[in-house]
Amino acid sequence: MTDLITVYSREADGEQRSAGQLVSLNKGFVIYHECDPANHWYEVVSGTVRTCRFMGDGHRQLTGFFYCNDVFGVDHGHYRESAEAVTGVVLRRFAAAPSSQAESTTEARGRILERALESARQCIFLFGHRTAANRVAAFLISIVDRSGGRSGVRIPMTRSDIADHLNLTLHTVSRTISEFAKRRLIVLDGPQNIRILDLEQLRLLAGDGGGDGDEHARESA
Amino acid sequence: MTDLITVYSREADGEQRSAGQLVSLNKGFVIYHECDPANHWYEVVSGTVRTCRFMGDGHRQLTGFFYCNDVFGVDHGHYRESAEAVTGVVLRRFAAAPSSQAESTTEARGRILERALESARQCIFLFGHRTAANRVAAFLISIVDRSGGRSGVRIPMTRSDIADHLNLTLHTVSRTISEFAKRRLIVLDGPQNIRILDLEQLRLLAGDGGGDGDEHARESA
DNA sequence: CGACAGGTTGAGTGAGCTCAAGTCGGGTGG
């Protein structure tokens, strides 16, 4: 219903193809389905995208969230997961496997694949955490890090999306975030807006030793 | 102690570099550590390798198992995880980022990265499963599939390794496997040797609808 | 204003973790 595509074609003859095609999509739009032929890969210009697959028992697994400058849809042959717009998004679309102009693109493809691999690793990393608090903390930190480290952060996806990404229920996610707020690690300004109060403690919970500071992570229940 | 390296150098002048260097390592040998400069990537000739990282609270996350023909260590700059020999292994070692002979390797690198990405996706896929039974079943199937589909399969890694890969405890892994044996889905011939009796049921538990046959996966508790 | 999607919170249950024995097999030394 609300799905709508607006294409700003920049492919007017002289225009360089490598710039990609700008595509604007409404919230909820399905960019591609699992098993579709992987004819394009995408770079996020603005907004948030989620990639997901459906398990045999019907439950959804979100394999990644993609923000500005992230790439997704880098698959060979056919897509291994579907992709949907979490918010309204603007994407840059590129043709995959450009067998015709294989020149400059071949080495560029390496960098694209590396970025995709990095995204996959980020997802794996989240799953390494044991408890709900650990996972949610790690997730929040991953968002903060991508937001340039500002303490006030917008969470574009729903609790349900987060839950399906961390392999928890939306109840547990909600409870855990509320718990963080109760402990004054964060402040909620509506469900989607979070202000980080104690990043240090949050990093301890996540237990990644991410970059700066103390490595003497010792949990105090 | 038992760590020992035997190198069969095939780099005698005329030999093509692309063949790599054969390396033989004993069980338990640490191939590289997290944060080491990523100077080589590897292909498994025989045996099994695990890649792992250590979380802030000290617990271990195994990010992948690698068997014959699998590649690992495909990182940019520095390794994101360490790699260890699960069994005695023979590896083919390749120099990373061959800035000198960038010609044939550039497009080959794309294929290598794709394989690495596939491995990462396999790991993510395992984590998508909710219960211990689901995860262990999916794990067993992944081994069976790589073993050419023979019903008798050797499990080279310990219960502890499996647990750290599936984010479970070794107790739960052991209990779940015993449960499978009790239900006659599998037969154990020692802890490391498993014979699959009911692959169909196992696939239902894993809930992936993997490849052949019925897609009407509907769980019956 | 009602409908609805998203979110929060409570109560009870159960799967998986913790703690604790106990078993099995392969090595090593007397």
Added chain:
DNA sequence: CCACCCGACTTGAGCTCACTCAACCTGTCG
């Protein structure tokens, strides 16, 4: 050869954390 050890595995008992079920709240949209 047997005693012993040690690492890997198994199994039981109890507890806890996260899931299930359920109710309610809040904001948005028609």
